[in-house]
Amino acid sequence: MEDGKFTAPFEPVKKDRTLHVRVTDDEHAAIEKAAAGAGMTVSSFFRSLNLEGAGVRPILTAEDRLVMAALLEDMRMIGINLNQVARALNNGRGVHPSELDINLENVQRIQAAVMSELRSLARRAGYQRRGEK
Numbered sequence: 001m002e003d004g005k006f007t008a009p010f011e012p013v014k015k016d017r018t019l020h021v022r023v024t025d026d027e028h029a030a031i032e033k034a035a036a037g038a039g040m041t042v043s044s045f046f047r048s049l050n051l052e053g054a055g056v057r058p059i060l061t062a063e064d065r066l067v068m069a070a071l072l073e074d075m076r077m078i079g080i081n082l083n084q085v086a087r088a089l090n091n092g093r094g095v096h097p098s099e100l101d102i103n104l105e106n107v108q109r110i111q112a113a114v115m116s117e118l119r120s121l122a123r124r125a126g127y128q129r130r131g132e133k
Contacts, residue, residue, distance in 0.1 A: 068117070071113055
């Protein structure tokens with residue numbers, strides 16, 4: 001992590017396999033409209049739907065990725081704090097009960113935020129597929 005910015009390693013993977021699907025003109029028009037409504041190309045829209053349907057990965061927007069990166073950073077910081085508490089306890093040092101309470105509250109807070117964001121992603125994915133907002 002540099003300059004407080006989250007950077008996820010990303011290397012484009014060559015897409016060398018093709019899926020063929022036959023659709024009617026009306027179906028194709030509906031797919032194009034839904035893809036445009038989701039701000040995606042038809043190819044990326046179709047790929048994301050198939051991958052999501054196969055349980056591989058959900059449709060994530062740039063904003064979704066930022067939110068997930070922020071949640072990941074919060075979880076990392078909580079993990080560091082919990083590790084410090086565990087290290088102190090393992091070394092025979094006392095830990096004030098409020099320290100444990102604070103860490104437990106942080107874990108519960110981040111769990112609630114992750115669950116809320118996942119619910120929101122699931123709900124939005126359906127709207128995006130239909131070209132709704």
